[in-house]
Amino acid sequence: MSETPKPADSLSGPVRPHHHGNLRQALITASIQLLDAEGASGLTLRKAAARAGVSHAAPAHHFAGLPDLLTAVATEAFALFTGAMREARQGAGDDPTARLEGICRGYIRFANDHAGLFHVMFLAADVDRSNPTFLSTSETAYAELRLACLPFSRQAPDPDQQLEIAVWSLVHGYAVLGFGACDPKGFTPTPRPDFNGLLRRLVLPAGAAD
Amino acid sequence: MSETPKPADSLSGPVRPHHHGNLRQALITASIQLLDAEGASGLTLRKAAARAGVSHAAPAHHFAGLPDLLTAVATEAFALFTGAMREARQGAGDDPTARLEGICRGYIRFANDHAGLFHVMFLAADVDRSNPTFLSTSETAYAELRLACLPFSRQAPDPDQQLEIAVWSLVHGYAVLGFGACDPKGFTPTPRPDFNGLLRRLVLPAGAAD
DNA sequence: GGGCTTTCTTGACACTGTCAAGATCCGGAA
DNA sequence: TTCCGGATCTTGACAGTGTCAAGAAAGCCC
The missing domain is CATH 1.10.357.10 (Tetracycline Repressor, domain 2)
Known part of the structure; x- marks a missing residue:
């Protein structure tokens, strides 16, 4: 809830890297979790992206749609x-x-x-x-x-x-x-x-x- | 006759409550036509309303959702x-x-x-x-x-x-x-x-x- | 006619998928 | 090392969706 964005010059700490690493697989896993948790209509591109920790448009680079x-x-x-x-x-x-x-x-x-x-x-x-x-x-x-x-x-x-x-x-x-x-x-x-x-x-x- | 086209069913003769008569049935009929024409994802509240000739929020008075x-x-x-x-x-x-x-x-x-x-x-x-x-x-x-x-x-x-x-x-x-x-x-x-x-x-x- | 209800319209909101433009970062070349 | 291309991700926007709130229009009953 209280989502405080980190200052840009914070050198140490678990800052999420710009490159996710294996976002494609992470999106598939997140999608399966969403489907199991919320049913057939629970899967959404944006929710899967959020669960994987990326922005709503990031999946477009791994899936055509x-x-x-x-x-x-x-x-x-x-x-x-x-x-x-x-x-x-x-x-x-x-x-x-x-x-x-x-x-x-x-x-x-x-x-x-x-x-x-x-x-x-x-x-x-x-x-x-x-x-x-x-x-x-x-x-x-x-x-x-x-x-x-x-x-x-x-x-x-x-x-x-x-x-x-x-x-x-x-x-x-x-x-x-x-x-x-x-x-x-x-x-x-x-x-x-x-x-x-x-x-x-x-x-x-x-x-x-x- | 400058009559608007009738909905699919006519219950009790010529007496139609003015505006669009039986909108509820018209929406069901329109929905079935949409499903037959465009498949399972073709049915939309707004499209059914448009096909029945009413505004996008009219169905709310006949269907809870x-x-x-x-x-x-x-x-x-x-x-x-x-x-x-x-x-x-x-x-x-x-x-x-x-x-x-x-x-x-x-x-x-x-x-x-x-x-x-x-x-x-x-x-x-x-x-x-x-x-x-x-x-x-x-x-x-x-x-x-x-x-x-x-x-x-x-x-x-x-x-x-x-x-x-x-x-x-x-x-x-x-x-x-x-x-x-x-x-x-x-x-x-x-x-x-x-x-x-x-x-x-x-x-x-x-x-x-x- | 006067009020009341039902019916419908308009407008707004949050949410969706998708696209465009820009920021960021990795990897290889000079 | 430095530099640059390209892959990766973000931000912002757009049209479409369902739903709600407020208001207009029409029928109904007194």
Whole structure:
């Protein structure tokens, strides 16, 4: 609040250097913090700049504009997302069904815990989703899901693309519609349906899901 | 007649309260047109007001704020959405599978053709999804899907809530991830998977989907 | 007609992204 | 070392946004 600007001739002390050092990464980190703290609408170029300790126009030298920053944020978020799914998979044991369930649990939990990030990753209109770096990072996340689908392929040992799409759509829809959220969106029925039951219904033979 | 152009709806004949008649409805209609024409970010209070032919602050007397307008727009959009699904259902014949496929086709087509509206309906952060009118309208849309799921219930003739959630999540995820879009989002695999195959895999006994 | 309410306009404010111009500082060349 | 180019950051401005306050215009009821 009491922001006393330092005199120009103060030689010693932690004066912020004119060159930040790694402002690009600092802006991405600040953006992620803002999204986590304030939701999808909490990210602003000026707020990210302020959080990184630079003036409001400084980001222009590292990002062509807000869409460019959003694309970088979405890319980094997909890396975090992959990590979350991977961690959930590793904690789920070796059984194929448990592993796929674990990954989906990680997927849903990430969507709930980082709703702002998730919105930027999948929904923000001005993210350039044809950006090569973004594409490769998001496909890494998709590969995590695909790998876990492999044991359930109907063309085993070849991948079953139809199943991959079905699982991805199912878990994404479940997460986005808020069925797994602690704070449901409004039209969530009660009792809240467990995702694993839905998943088994898709990947296991009929009758084995119960 | 030197009459100003009428707003979209005419409730009670020629008697119109002078100035602009039903500005509230005109603003909702203008908002929907803006969303359809310019996408999710095309809707602005000021642009909607301009399109309705009033000054930028006029909407304040009909909507508490932008979130309130968005809630009204989302509510009206859900009515259109229900109509689209219903129409697709009626054009699909009497077979239960064809009927469910038809509804899902309507779901996906609406999401693609009205991406801006769809965004407001399901994703816009500041829509009040606990609004009673919104709730009842959105639940009418859900009921359309639920009814079509009934023939596939495992507890027939009682509804199978798990299946309803699964189908809803599946079709929503498929639509949102852009698998059915003409202009895919970027990570869409090729060849584009047909939704009906995914759906049959969920609702029919294993082996019957091929 | 006189008052009252609703409806709409005008004007202002803080906030946003973006651009232009200038200040500052790093790194390499002379 | 000194000097200069260019990268980096700041300041200031602009149009656009949502929202609020104050005032004008029109309908309604007495």
